Amino acid sequence: MDKYNQLYQSLFDQEDIFSNIEVIQTMAIDFFPNILHRCIHERYVTKKIEGQVNDLIDYYTTHSSETRFWKNPELFKCLVDFSLQKDTSSQKNLLNLIGMQLGIEHEPVATTKHLATRFFYYQKCYFFHENKFELNETNHFLVHKMDNTQILTVCLPLKNAFTGFISEDIYPTIFSTKGTVDEMKLLIENSLSILQKYSPGLYNDLFETISYVFLTPDFGDSIRFSYNLRTQYFGAIFINPFQTNEVAFAESLIHELIHQRIWMQWAYNMPDLHEYEQIRIESPVTNRLKSLPVMTQAYIIYNVLYDFNLFLVSENIVSGARKKKTDTAIQHLQKNIPFLYSRLTDAAIDAPELSNLIGRVHALTNTFCYEK
Incomplete structure (x- = not known):
């Protein structure tokens, strides 16, 4: 071993x-109703929207086994934002965004710029405000696990994608385009091959826990070239591929995977x-x-x-x-x-x-x- x-x-x-991967999955699935129930219990929501919150909980609970729900970092972002928001109008906008994530709502809603307005839907990424686009063959690709039971969605650097959400020093808004889909795919496939040889357990954990790998623009830090956003964006990690080779990239995958697993565990076991x-x-x-x-x-x-x-x-x-x-x-x-x-x-x-x-x-x- x-x-x-x-x-x-x-x-x-x-x-x-720590726990086995099934428990991590259960925690990720339960994160949704737990946050919303807590908001109701602590009177973060008014009676006016409590019914909408309960409807979302019921819908989610019925469909929660579908991995497109709990393996969706945008859903976690909306949930965390909702738990921190006290304004009823803003809460309603966020509930509509959560509905979009679950496939209930299909049209963009009016929202203010300080709110999370991105949502993933069936492997497509839409951005509202000034930007709206889909993931396509030029800006993302899928990497399949060796047994074809899981996939990673890998996104090349996206202009303005995380403006106002991630600081400029680690995800610049303006950058020169580097790297092609084929070059990045080869880098990641080689890195995953190394991980699979090193530890099949780690390799499996990666595909079970992580759903999105966002390749960042080159932000020029030769010491820190990866990061994650804790449970605020669970299931997604960010790696600068322009400061790495396949070995350093593999190390970054190990690094961020372990962080993600612990943050989810601590969300339940160490709330203070x-x-x-x-x-x-x-x-x-x-x-x-x-x-x-x-x-x-x-x-x-x-x-x-x-x-x-x-x-x-x-x-x-x-x-x-x-x-x-x-x-x-x-x-x-x-x-x-x-x-x-x-x-x-x-x-x-x-x-x-x-x-x-x-x-x-x-x-x-x-x-x-x-x-x-």
């Missing part, structure tokens, strides 16, 4: 922070994590300040990436200059993961849930040959 599966299986058995967001830790790996919850996840990710890099060398996946770069990455992780563990244990002294997780991960990975 590969170390990814060993780590996950051991943590699955704890039944708290926001108090720890103010605790900042400098990563000894990237030298960047991040919150305690994020760096707790990073500790798990770095352990998996350490093992992944060992695999690249042992299986001769990399050679020449790439092997030298991989050897350097192994040494860097080997040296700095223990430093991160020390910083995390100090920072999490008053965060028992995180402290417990950090300790278990450390115990599960202590067979790695870290520098003492």
Whole structure:
């Protein structure tokens, strides 16, 4: 059994922070009615629209097994926006947008610019405001899992697609077009092939959890070339392909997959994590300040990436200059993961849930040959 599966299986058995993929799916499916029920219970919605909310819950519950519902990041965006919105008129607009996501409404609704106005519908992406277009053969493609049971929808950089939603520094509005569908498809297929060889479990998890991979414009960051938007846009990850090769792209897929799984689990099991967001830790790996919850996840990710890099060398996946770069990455992780563990244990002294997780991960990975 590969170390990814060993780590996950051991943590699955704890039944708290990680779980098997069926439970992650159940959480993603239940996210919809749970948020709307909470809004009713906490009186976020008026009696005037409560009936519409209940109708959406009933419709969703009846059809929730359809993957086009829960594997839809735009639906999560609308839900999170709705839970934060107190204005009745804005709530009604968002309910209409949710209806579009579910296939109930088919026409765009009037909406203000600060609201989420995008929606995916049967593999097509429409944008309202100034922009409206469909995904087509020039700006997206599908990647099929080896057994053809799942697909990833991969979108090339889209101009103005995320304006007002994602900051300019990581998804520029204006950019020069780079890369063709064929070039990007080859990059991703090669990356997925490496992941499948490394860990069939991780490969399966990727297709089960992630539905959209958005290739970003080149935002020029040679250290950070991927990110996700937590449960606000669950099932979608963002990767800059212009700062990567197939190995670095595979690492980004691992990185963001683990983040997405943990954020969904924490949405249910650790609802009060926001108090720890103010605790900042400098990563000894990237030298960047991040919150305690994020760096707790990073500790798990770095352990998996350490093992992944060992695999690249042992299986001769990399050679020449790439092997030298991989050897350097192994040494860097080997040296700095223990430093991160020390910083995390100090920072999490008053965060028992995180402290417990950090300790278990450390115990599960202590067979790695870290520098003492």
